[in-house]
Amino acid sequence: MERQGRDRAVGPRLRQASDYAWRLLLLGTAAYVVFLVLMRFELVFIALFIALIITSLLRPPVNLLSRFLPRTLSVLLAVLGGIALIAGVFTWAGTSVAGESNTLGSDFSGGVDRIEKWLEGRPFHVDPHTLDNLQGKLTSYVEAHRTTLINQALNGAGRIVDVLTVLALAVFCSIFFTNSGDRMWQWFQVQLPSGVRPTWVRCGQTAWHTFAGYTRGIILVAAANAIMVGISLRLLGVPLVLPLTILEFTASFIPLAGSPIAMAVATVVALASKGVTTAVIVLVLIVVFGQIEGHVLQPFVMGWAVRLHPVAVAVSVIAGTISAGLLGAVVAVPLVSIGWAVVRELRLPPPDIVSKPEPAAQLAEAAAQLAGAAAQLAGGTEAETEPGTEAAPVPAQAADADLPQIATELE
Numbered sequence: 001m002e003r004q005g006r007d008r009a010v011g012p013r014l015r016q017a018s019d020y021a022w023r024l025l026l027l028g029t030a031a032y033v034v035f036l037v038l039m040r041f042e043l044v045f046i047a048l049f050i051a052l053i054i055t056s057l058l059r060p061p062v063n064l065l066s067r068f069l070p071r072t073l074s075v076l077l078a079v080l081g082g083i084a085l086i087a088g089v090f091t092w093a094g095t096s097v098a099g100e101s102n103t104l105g106s107d108f109s110g111g112v113d114r115i116e117k118w119l120e121g122r123p124f125h126v127d128p129h130t131l132d133n134l135q136g137k138l139t140s141y142v143e144a145h146r147t148t149l150i151n152q153a154l155n156g157a158g159r160i161v162d163v164l165t166v167l168a169l170a171v172f173c174s175i176f177f178t179n180s181g182d183r184m185w186q187w188f189q190v191q192l193p194s195g196v197r198p199t200w201v202r203c204g205q206t207a208w209h210t211f212a213g214y215t216r217g218i219i220l221v222a223a224a225n226a227i228m229v230g231i232s233l234r235l236l237g238v239p240l241v242l243p244l245t246i247l248e249f250t251a252s253f254i255p256l257a258g259s260p261i262a263m264a265v266a267t268v269v270a271l272a273s274k275g276v277t278t279a280v281i282v283l284v285l286i287v288v289f290g291q292i293e294g295h296v297l298q299p300f301v302m303g304w305a306v307r308l309h310p311v312a313v314a315v316s317v318i319a320g321t322i323s324a325g326l327l328g329a330v331v332a333v334p335l336v337s338i339g340w341a342v343v344r345e346l347r348l349p350p351p352d353i354v355s356k357p358e359p360a361a362q363l364a365e366a367a368a369q370l371a372g373a374a375a376q377l378a379g380g381t382e383a384e385t386e387p388g389t390e391a392a393p394v395p396a397q398a399a400d401a402d403l404p405q406i407a408t409e410l411e
Helices: 002-009 012-040 042-065 071-120 128-144 146-191 197-236 241-251 258-273 276-302 310-347 351-355 359-384 396-410
Strands: none
Touching (some): 042 071, 042 146, 042 197, 042 310, 071 146, 071 276, 128 146, 197 276
16 A cells, blocks of 8 residues: 555656656766767868768769779779879868968058057057057967967877878778778678567668768868859959868858858958958958858758758757867757758657558458459359340359458468
8 A cells, every 4th residue: 555655656757757867867877988988089071070071072073983894903093093182182281371471461551550540540449559559469470389389389290190090090091981991881781680670780881971971062062152252252352262261161060150260360361451341341252251151052952961950060069069069069960960860760650651552442442443343254254145035143152251261361
């Protein structure tokens, strides 16, 4: 009696809420452990993520070349072509900067003088001594912390080895993913229990299609933004057009925030080199390009691959930035997109259940076939009966004898 009283004290809704609570707590703990493991092997995770990006870009040209060449040779040609393209772009950018180096110093020094005069005039009316004091404080800070700044620069230079290692591992893995990724996926399926294998196949295919669609879409959006920015800066006469274009292309991989940050850098360059009017025009272009990206490029190019609300995208980017810095801002949206796509796929019934006909439909079809067969039998009997004679009736027992067979086939 005492136990029954305790059971009655806990209502069904509270019991259901507690069941959900401990399951969610368990899932959150597992996700946190996975996050700690990924952060412990951060470089490996970055390399595999870049490898998947490269694979999603290489597979279309490799599949096309494989129609005429062996697949291994197609992969090799695609990888070498991609490396040559990237090296050519950066070489072009370095040559552009070297060609403008003679005039950059005078342009920026003159731009600083124009900015000071602009701040001293309307509507700011900044005291010239205030600007001089600010410059003096900046110079004193640099001289006082010169050793610390040099050490930080050397530590940053030491990360170059890590960057080269990550890139080498990414290219190495992408070659095998592109050449034999299907066989690797099939091997992984074989290791799974047969009962859960169809579910993993569905989830894996959905995740890869979403990731590949997001990667190709974001690259198309970034290329469109870079082209618009490059043409606009060239028409305005802003220096360092090609490096700023590459910066815009790279920053566009961070949704919502990356492109405005890159354009803010272009605004500073325009302000220092061409004056306030050009900088204001660049600020207006930030708004215009943001509207084009948000209302035209993103829905048209990526709407079929990523079905996330802008609020979800913004929250994902901010949460990723807080948890893992720049890396989290880059990988947050594709990870959330993949998770949401897998959840939507799991909500759908399996394909074999969808394609299986209903028993009622089978019964109706069998009844229609039986009625048609009976009509044909009756018509054939009347045709074969001689004039003046009556057709022998079909025994009811013979007709009933077919019913068990039909029921057996339905079952």
